[in-house]
Amino acid sequence: MENLSKQLVNKSIESFILGLEIYNKPTIKYRIEGFSFFICNAWELMLKVVVVEKDSVVENGQLGVVLVNGYNGTVKRIRYKDDQVILIPESNNPNHYPQVYSAKDEVEIVGKVVASVKIFD
Incomplete structure (x- = not known):
């Protein structure tokens, strides 16, 4: 996971720099559009x-x-109640609702989220 995070950060930096390079070349056609895309x-x-x-x-x-089920990875707030694991989404979307799993369901907790980049409105 650490390697993937580093790759995403590096690609993000490369994309940001490319956007600035395009913006600073006034002879490039569609300069503003290219800048916006890469940023x-x-x-x-x-x-x-x-x-x-x-x-x-x-x-x-x-x-x-x-x-969940060995391959559906997700980030959720986790609550434990009796023999249940409740996955609560961090979302204000009313279509996202808590998912409740029992001990017989295939649910594996991989690890704890310690940091993320997120925009709060």
Whole structure:
């Protein structure tokens, strides 16, 4: 995961620099459009960065990375209740709702989220 995070950050920096280089060359056709594209790409790449402590204990109410059914990875706030694991989305979208799993479901908590890049409105 650390290697992927570094790759995303490096690609983001490259995209940002390319956007600035294009903007600073007034002879390039569609200079503003190119600048906008690469700057937006840089931000989009940065917003994908999440730092995870793999194999660490995720306490009740903390953010964690979870694998559901062995391959569906997600970042959710985790709550434990009796023999259930409740995955709560960090979203104001009413279409996103908590997912409840029991001990018989295939749910693996990969690690604890310790940092992320996120825009708060």
